Amino acid sequence: MMQAQIQGLLAGGAGGRVEREERRRGGAEVAKPQIFDGTLVKLGGFIAACKLYIRMRLRGESVEGQVQWILSYMQGGTADIWKENVMEELEAGEVEYEMVEEFLTSLKKEFGRGEEESVKAAELRKLEQEGRTMEEFVQEFKRVARGSGYERRPLVEKFKRGMNGAIRRKLMEAENQPGSIVQWFP
Numbered sequence: 224m225m226q227a228q229i230q231g232l233l234a235g236g237a238g239g240r241v242e243r244e245e246r247r248r249g250g251a252e253v254a255k256p257q258i259f260d261g262t263l264v265k266l267g268g269f270i271a272a273c274k275l276y277i278r279m280r281l282r283g284e285s286v287e288g289q290v291q292w293i294l295s296y297m298q299g300g301t302a303d304i305w306k307e308n309v310m311e312e313l314e315a316g317e318v319e320y321e322m323v324e325e326f327l328t329s330l331k332k333e334f335g336r337g338e339e340e341s342v343k344a345a346e347l348r349k350l351e352q353e354g355r356t357m358e359e360f361v362q363e364f365k366r367v368a369r370g371s372g373y374e375r376r377p378l379v380e381k382f383k384r385g386m387n388g389a390i391r392r393k394l395m396e397a398e399n400q401p402g403s404i405v406q407w408f409p
Contacts, residue, residue, distance in 0.1 A: 232300070253280055254276070258303050266331065267366075286323050286326075287313070287320075290313070301334070305334075314324060319327065340370055343367055343371035347373060348381065352386050
């Protein structure tokens with residue numbers, strides 16, 4: 224009897240329904256976020272991965288369901304303590320989110336601790352192209368530059384300092400050097 228129930232769950236349980244539903248919808252595969260432990264450097268990537276997954280797979284889910292899904296990826300470190308507090312507040316009706324973005328904003332405020340700009344600025348100062356292609360370096364630079372507080376000429380200077388020497392020399396020899404990073408990489 225128990226064996227039959229287990230086989231039934233394996234054959235047509237929730238995982239099977241989800242797989243069949245995704246195949247039926249013809250949906251693209253979407254990566255789930257990595258486990259978030261409250262570490263500041265992982266915050267931006269975690270939030271971006273959650274937003275993408277929700278847009279592509281959980282759009283029809285209730286806000287409460289989306290929030291609970293995000294909470295399920297918060298494990299370890301300070302994230303566990305914060306998750307427990309939020310779950311208690313939700314269960315007690317002390318807090319309610321009308322949109323998942325409200326929850327993500329509170330997540331960012333809690334774990335960003337107002338230090339995101341200084342962390343991004345420090346990361347930007349250390350960023351170097353090294354063995355990456357220029358396209359890879361540009362994408363990484365854009366990610367780190369966003370929220371660093373650097374703009375215009377200082378941002379261009381940080382970009383130039385991070386480039387490989389040979390490329391930087393060719394750029395310095397160019398007649399018309401752009402005054403902002405947007406002019407280089409719109």
